[in-house]
Amino acid sequence: MWRSRGYVEVEELKQMGLVPPPERMERGPVAVTECVEEIPCNVCEAACRLGAVSVEGLRGRPRVDWDRCTGCGVCVGVCPGQAMFVVSLAGGEGRVTLPYEFLPKLAPGMRVKLLSRRGEELGVGEVERVFEVNKTQVVTVRVPGELVMEVRAVWPL
Amino acid sequence: MRIAEHPILEFKRENPHTFAFEGVEVEAFEGESLAAALWAKGVRGLRRVSWGVLGPFCMIGYCSGCLVEVDGRRTRACLEPSRPGLRVGRIGDYVPRLAAEQPGKAEELEVDVMVVGSGPAGLSAAIVSGESGLDVHVFERHFRPGGQLVKQTHKFFGSGELFGGLRGFQIAERLVSRAREVGVRIHTRAPVLGYFKEGFFAVSEGERLLLVKPRAVVVSTGAVERLLPFPGNYLPGVMGAGAAQTLMNEYGVKPGERAVVVGAGNVGLIVSYQLLQAGVRVLAVVEVMPEIGGWLVHAAKIRRLGVPILTRHTVVRAEGGEQLERVVVAAVDERMEPVPGTEKVFDADLLLLSVGLTPESRLLAQMGARMVWSPELGGYVPYRSEYMETSIPGVYVAGDASGIEEATTAILTGRVAGYSAAVRLLGPRRDLLEKREEALRLLREARRTPFSARVVRGLERVIVRVAQ
Numbered sequence: 001m002w003r004s005r006g007y008v009e010v011e012e013l014k015q016m017g018l019v020p021p022p023e024r025m026e027r028g029p030v031a032v033t034e035c036v037e038e039i040p041c042n043v044c045e046a047a048c049r050l051g052a053v054s055v056e057g058l059r060g061r062p063r064v065d066w067d068r069c070t071g072c073g074v075c076v077g078v079c080p081g082q083a084m085f086v087v088s089l090a091g092g093e094g095r096v097t098l099p100y101e102f103l104p105k106l107a108p109g110m111r112v113k114l115l116s117r118r119g120e121e122l123g124v125g126e127v128e129r130v131f132e133v134n135k136t137q138v139v140t141v142r143v144p145g146e147l148v149m150e151v152r153a154v155w156p157l
Numbered sequence: 158m159r160i161a162e163h164p165i166l167e168f169k170r171e172n173p174h175t176f177a178f179e180g181v182e183v184e185a186f187e188g189e190s191l192a193a194a195l196w197a198k199g200v201r202g203l204r205r206v207s208w209g210v211l212g213p214f215c216m217i218g219y220c221s222g223c224l225v226e227v228d229g230r231r232t233r234a235c236l237e238p239s240r241p242g243l244r245v246g247r248i249g250d251y252v253p254r255l256a257a258e259q260p261g262k263a264e265e266l267e268v269d270v271m272v273v274g275s276g277p278a279g280l281s282a283a284i285v286s287g288e289s290g291l292d293v294h295v296f297e298r299h300f301r302p303g304g305q306l307v308k309q310t311h312k313f314f315g316s317g318e319l320f321g322g323l324r325g326f327q328i329a330e331r332l333v334s335r336a337r338e339v340g341v342r343i344h345t346r347a348p349v350l351g352y353f354k355e356g357f358f359a360v361s362e363g364e365r366l367l368l369v370k371p372r373a374v375v376v377s378t379g380a381v382e383r384l385l386p387f388p389g390n391y392l393p394g395v396m397g398a399g400a401a402q403t404l405m406n407e408y409g410v411k412p413g414e415r416a417v418v419v420g421a422g423n424v425g426l427i428v429s430y431q432l433l434q435a436g437v438r439v440l441a442v443v444e445v446m447p448e449i450g451g452w453l454v455h456a457a458k459i460r461r462l463g464v465p466i467l468t469r470h471t472v473v474r475a476e477g478g479e480q481l482e483r484v485v486v487a488a489v490d491e492r493m494e495p496v497p498g499t500e501k502v503f504d505a506d507l508l509l510l511s512v513g514l515t516p517e518s519r520l521l522a523q524m525g526a527r528m529v530w531s532p533e534l535g536g537y538v539p540y541r542s543e544y545m546e547t548s549i550p551g552v553y554v555a556g557d558a559s560g561i562e563e564a565t566t567a568i569l570t571g572r573v574a575g576y577s578a579a580v581r582l583l584g585p586r587r588d589l590l591e592k593r594e595e596a597l598r599l600l601r602e603a604r605r606t607p608f609s610a611r612v613v614r615g616l617e618r619v620i621v622r623v624a625q
């Protein structure tokens with residue numbers, strides 16, 4: 001159960017219908033929410049200018065409309081729970097966009113450790129793009145395609 | 158040690174100077190507490206008692222682990238701002254001197270609304286009553302306003318109008334500047350000593366004694382962190398989670414190098430993440446319950462960085478000489494008793510306790526407000542109406558002092574209390590009543606989460622419905 005583990009497994013996310021199908025990831029970046037408890041928060045919904053994220057009331061799980069979402073990553077930067085990610089398999093290449101709030105600040109070209117939800121090292125990836133939302137760095141990192149739903153943090157090498 | 162660079166915070170560090178501690182020079186900056194500067198210097202134990210050495214536990218003026226003598230006066234080092242040339246020393250066998258009589262020194266101050274405590278609840282109450290045109294005075298015993306929001310670096314949940322997405326210290330900045338904008342007077346270093354039945358509050362502000370006569374009062378005195386009983390819990394290096402936040406997030410002082418955190422509620426999870434941001438290694442989070450108490454997202458943030466959360470574990474003892482050196486934890490059985498043979502030893506110089514808070518409601522009790530013990534709300538709290546009025550007419554309560562919740566509900570109960578005070582003094586104006594209803598609506602919304610179920614149960618027993 002996730003409440004004793006401290007994280008959700010991909011299988012559980014799939015059962016909750018939160019994982020976009022591979023075809024959608026191949027078409028380009030798309031947001032994945034891993035916010036599965038009913039937190040009284042709708043910061044993601046308010047930040048999405050495309051109206052692609054909806055939260056029922058101020059609470060409830062956010063849902064991403066995979067057709068509207070362009071994977072811009074703004075929700076990744078604003079989410080107070082750091083539970084928003086963007087994944088992509090476009091062009092047969094894996095990419096994950098995730099929040100990062102540590103030092104050193106990351107920049108394109110830097111190589112970083114890839115970490116799973118459990119903190120295991122999954123290899124090394126290259127930072128491709130970085131922007132900042134209220135001091136949170138939103139970092140897009142290249143990862144092996146099969147790891148787009150596994151890599152959830154990066155750490156400086 | 159001071160944190161040179163932080164991913165979120167910038168530390169101003171203006172006007173460097175020194176003071177003397179036991180004859181040794183200690184470097185400090187303007188706006189730093191003596192306790193923070195001493196910790197940065199590596200001084201851990203501040204008080205010698207017959208059975209050991211004590212250090213700071215709370216960093217906000219409650220535990221007295223930081224009692225020192227400053228220029229011959231006994232004071233709490235965590236509430237004392239550093240100034241050049243201070244002479245600070247350990248207290249010996251302290252015998253308080255009789256205060257010299259200073260006839261005629263008390264000053265009277267008549268105010269519309271008196272707010273006690275400048276955290277999110279108090280400032281919110283002050284803002285809404287200030288906006289209504291009332292003369293509002295906030296009294297804060299610390300030397301800076303903002304309460305415990307000041308040391309919160311994470312982004313808050315919520316909607317836009319409740320500061321959702323902003324970081325705690327950013328919310329504090331907004332509340333303080335809004336309060337000043339609407340003419341609220343914030344008195345810092347001004348502890349409220351007590352209420353006198355002649356109808357005034359005694360407040361010590363600097364060298365003067367103020368006798369404050371308010372027409373309405375909001376008590377928003379917050380909460381105190383709980384201590385856990387285990388051998389060695391007094392060792393310097395064992396402290397409340399909030400104390401570590403004060404050190405690293407407010408003053409940029411590293412609380413330790415290697416930490417163990419007790420309690421996987423939101424506070425424990427959030428502080429663990431903040432420790433990592435401050436460059437402290439988190440060896441483990443220990444939780445006695447079979448499940449994590451806080452939001453999953455907060456747990457996930459530290460799990461993915463490799464921090465283990467040991468559920469069904471407890472701390473059995475802390476070891477060390479003059480300060481913490483080791484933490485021993487063990488698994489617990491169904492009766493929550495440690496299981497022999499399951500001990501794990503961590504070489505840690507920091508042990509943070511995040512095992513809950515207790516409402517700080519002593520002022521209300523002293524005033525004679527009817528109090529009730531509520532396990533769901535964390536301790537003794539005053540009975541109150543849904544408009545936050547206590548059993549004493551014109552005296553309101555808000556924030557954690559009314560029951561342990563979190564910053565959003567503190568802001569909202571503060572608004573409700575502030576509007577209630579305004580309604581009392583200005584009459585039942587439609588705009589005030591409507592705004593108060595809106596705050597109550599947001600409050601109900603914020604409490605509609607599975608985690609609020611316990612609080613809501615507690616509230617049912619302490620809210621006295623009144624016909625308005």
Ligand code: FES
Nearest residue numbers: 216219220221235
């Ligand atoms: S009173 Fe200063 S640390 Fe507790």
